[in-house]
Structures are given as C-alpha cells and as structure tokens.
Amino acid sequence: MLKSLETFVEIAKSKTVKKIAVAAAEDRTTLKALKLITEQKIAEPILVGDKEKIFQISEEVAFDVHGFEVIDEKNKSKACQKAVALVKEGKADVLTRGALGTPEYLRPILHRETGLKKAKLVSQAGFVHIPTYHKVFAFTDSGINIAPDVNEKAQMIQQCVNVFHNVGVEKPKVAVIAATEGVKTAMPSTIDAAILTQMNRRGGIKGCTVDGPLSIDLAFSKESVEHKGLDTEVGGDVDLILLPDINAANTFYKTSTFLGGAKAASFIIGTIAPVDFPSRSDSVETKYYAMACAIAQCAE
Incomplete structure (x- = not known):
C-alpha cells in the first residue's frame, strides 16, 4: 500500500542524482518545484527556454540556477524538441514541461523518429x-x-x-x-x-x-x-x-x-525514459511530486 506521495520522494532519493530536462523552463511554478527537487538532491535540471526569462523568474523565486546548464531557445516548440533530444541522446534521464501547452509538449515526445515513444500505446498514470x-x-x-x-x-x-x-x-x-x-x-x-x-x-x-x-x-x-x-x-x-x-x-x-484538496503526481508511461506530465495550472507541490514520481521510475 502506498501511504503518501512522499514514498516517491524517498524512492527517488535512493537513486543516483538524475538529470531532468525542462522544456520551456520560463515558468514560475515549474522553477519553484525544481528548487524543491534540487534542495532534496534528487535531480539537477537542464533548463531549455528563454534564458533571460528563466534567470529573471529564478531570481524572483530565490532559485539560484547559475550552476545548472541553461540552453537559450525562445521558441517554445523548438525548446521542447531540444529537451526531448537531450533525453533521447541520454544526456538527461527525465523530461518535464514548463510553459507549454499539452499538444506542444506531446508532439515531439510522440514523434515516430525523433521522439521518446517505446510502446505501441503511450498512456498517462496519475497518482x-x-x-x-x-x-x-x-x-x-x-x-x-x-x-x-x-x-x-x-x-x-x-x-x-x-x-x-x-x-x-x-x-x-x-x-x-x-x-x-x-x-x-x-x-x-x-x-x-x-x-x-x-x-x-x-x-x-x-x-x-x-x-x-x-x-x-x-x-x-x-x-x-x-x-x-x-x-x-x-x-x-x-x-x-x-x-x-x-x-x-x-x-x-x-x-x-x-476542489478536493488532493495532492497528485502525473507522468507518461510507454516512453524510453520517464516523462513528467503535470497540468500547466498545477500547483508547485503537485509539480514537485510529479517530478519525484517520474524520477522514481528511473533505473538506479
């Protein structure tokens, strides 16, 4: 029985520190969640997106990202493609999204040649x-x-x-x-x-x-x-x-x-690597747990 979402945090902590590629990282709640992830020493981000906005928002939320890799790409679709490529090439272990709509996020993930699809059917699990x-x-x-x-x-x-x-x-x-x-x-x-x-x-x-x-x-x-x-x-x-x-x-x-006060964590199943799949409107806490849940699916 899973008693709480903290179970995923503890599983993630038991693994080596992972790299998490962030598509269109110029998003306030995503960066706040990443701050919590890095404080727990669960993963280190590779931030792909509008570099100027990423640094601006990070400063506003007191998250020092200067020690992490930041790839400047102002076009959101291209930022997602680059983040997917990082996972595809093994340079990142997990993918997550920032300021992206669902179609923009899924399109490069599910691309037949350059995407991350492994199984015939890709689905979502939400805890x-x-x-x-x-x-x-x-x-x-x-x-x-x-x-x-x-x-x-x-x-x-x-x-x-x-x-x-x-x-x-x-x-x-x-x-x-x-x-x-x-x-x-x-x-x-x-x-x-x-x-x-x-x-x-x-x-x-x-x-x-x-x-x-x-x-x-x-x-x-x-x-x-x-x-x-x-x-x-x-x-x-x-x-x-x-x-x-x-x-x-x-x-x-x-x-x-x-409305129900639930905490949640959502990710995609059927890909070559774990793909975090929060809603853009999710809270910082929900995005944090979604990242931890995805990282928990990684190999040691």
Missing part, C-alpha cells in the same frame, strides 16, 4: 493522495488517450499495474469506472468494464484484480459497497481506477486537485 481516502491511488488517463477502445484500455491498465509493481504493490486492485455497476447495452463503458474484468480473470490482464463496472462511490467507499450488497474484492479499497474517456478522467483529476 493521487486525497484526505478522504486511506491510501494513494492512481487513475488513467486524463491527457493522452481520448476515447480508448477496450483493447487500449486493457493496455492502459497493464501499464499502470506494472508501475505499481515497480514501487512494491504486488497485486493492485483496479476498478473500471462507469456511472453504474450494472452492465447496460446503452452504456458502452459498462460493457467494456465487464469485458476487462473477464480478461483479468482469464489471464489477459496480469498482476492485479480487476472489477467493473463500478461507480466512483463503490470504488472508494466500503459503506457504499455494504449498502448496495455488492460482492467485490476491489470496492472500497481500490488502487487504480480506469476512467471511461479523457473527459471523465480530466474532470476527475482537476476536481480532485482543485
């Missing part, structure tokens, strides 16, 4: 610690796969499950989320959930326990499970939730963090 739940859980996918089919959903689950294995959770409990626990032909997400549950039971999705369809209340509340009389190993003790599509996942993530 969340919220005061109303007893452990850290994960969700997928709020930023990459728009409307995944059932086979893509199976791959997304397996990729996230493998991350849990990497951090010591041997058999995570996975809830496939829908509006109801009943299978209804008018609601394709419930049919997908039933198929995924059966795939897991027959060994098509390994190393976890999958149950669905489950509504959000059933996934997180034992009281709801008892009230509805549902027989489930997952309900009330979920480790990973698969949301039906990007709209549901993105709404869930931002509602949890902005």
Whole structure:
C-alpha cells in the first residue's frame, strides 16, 4: 500500500542524482518545484527556454540556477524538441514541461523518429493522495488517450499495474469506472468494464484484480459497497481506477486537485525514459511530486 506521495520522494532519493530536462523552463511554478527537487538532491535540471526569462523568474523565486546548464531557445516548440533530444541522446534521464501547452509538449515526445515513444500505446498514470481516502491511488488517463477502445484500455491498465509493481504493490486492485455497476447495452463503458474484468480473470490482464463496472462511490467507499450488497474484492479499497474517456478522467483529476484538496503526481508511461506530465495550472507541490514520481521510475 502506498501511504503518501512522499514514498516517491524517498524512492527517488535512493537513486543516483538524475538529470531532468525542462522544456520551456520560463515558468514560475515549474522553477519553484525544481528548487524543491534540487534542495532534496534528487535531480539537477537542464533548463531549455528563454534564458533571460528563466534567470529573471529564478531570481524572483530565490532559485539560484547559475550552476545548472541553461540552453537559450525562445521558441517554445523548438525548446521542447531540444529537451526531448537531450533525453533521447541520454544526456538527461527525465523530461518535464514548463510553459507549454499539452499538444506542444506531446508532439515531439510522440514523434515516430525523433521522439521518446517505446510502446505501441503511450498512456498517462496519475497518482493521487486525497484526505478522504486511506491510501494513494492512481487513475488513467486524463491527457493522452481520448476515447480508448477496450483493447487500449486493457493496455492502459497493464501499464499502470506494472508501475505499481515497480514501487512494491504486488497485486493492485483496479476498478473500471462507469456511472453504474450494472452492465447496460446503452452504456458502452459498462460493457467494456465487464469485458476487462473477464480478461483479468482469464489471464489477459496480469498482476492485479480487476472489477467493473463500478461507480466512483463503490470504488472508494466500503459503506457504499455494504449498502448496495455488492460482492467485490476491489470496492472500497481500490488502487487504480480506469476512467471511461479523457473527459471523465480530466474532470476527475482537476476536481480532485482543485476542489478536493488532493495532492497528485502525473507522468507518461510507454516512453524510453520517464516523462513528467503535470497540468500547466498545477500547483508547485503537485509539480514537485510529479517530478519525484517520474524520477522514481528511473533505473538506479
């Protein structure tokens, strides 16, 4: 069981100090998060972006970056391309973004020839610690796969499950989320959930326990499970939730963090190196944990 996001910080601390390439680094919250990362001696940044703005903002947030490599590139798209190249060439271990929109960030990452894509499917894992739940859980996918089919959903689950294995959770409990626990032909997400549950039971999705369809209340509340009389190993003790599509996942993530007081850490799975994937509007704390989470996925 993951008790807090500090687990990722401790894992990151146990590794050698990593290099983190920062695309369009002229971003206040990103630089504040990097300051925390460097103070913990987890990683050292390579800052790619508008050099003048990087130094100006760094001075304003009391982060001395003069000892780190700074690559001047005022064009944001080119800055991202250069940051991706640093990771591709092995000069950096992790990639993160600063003042970049999601399409600008993902385009060079997913480029067939020069990008970082390793697996056929690239997905996002987001780890969340919220005061109303007893452990850290994960969700997928709020930023990459728009409307995944059932086979893509199976791959997304397996990729996230493998991350849990990497951090010591041997058999995570996975809830496939829908509006109801009943299978209804008018609601394709419930049919997908039933198929995924059966795939897991027959060994098509390994190393976890999958149950669905489950509504959000059933996934997180034992009281709801008892009230509805549902027989489930997952309900009330979920480790990973698969949301039906990007709209549901993105709404869930931002509602949890902005209204629910959640701490979160998000990164991309299926790349040759860990890729941090925060929202541009995320807090300093959320970006800090996202960086730590990505660094924790690095080899020793």
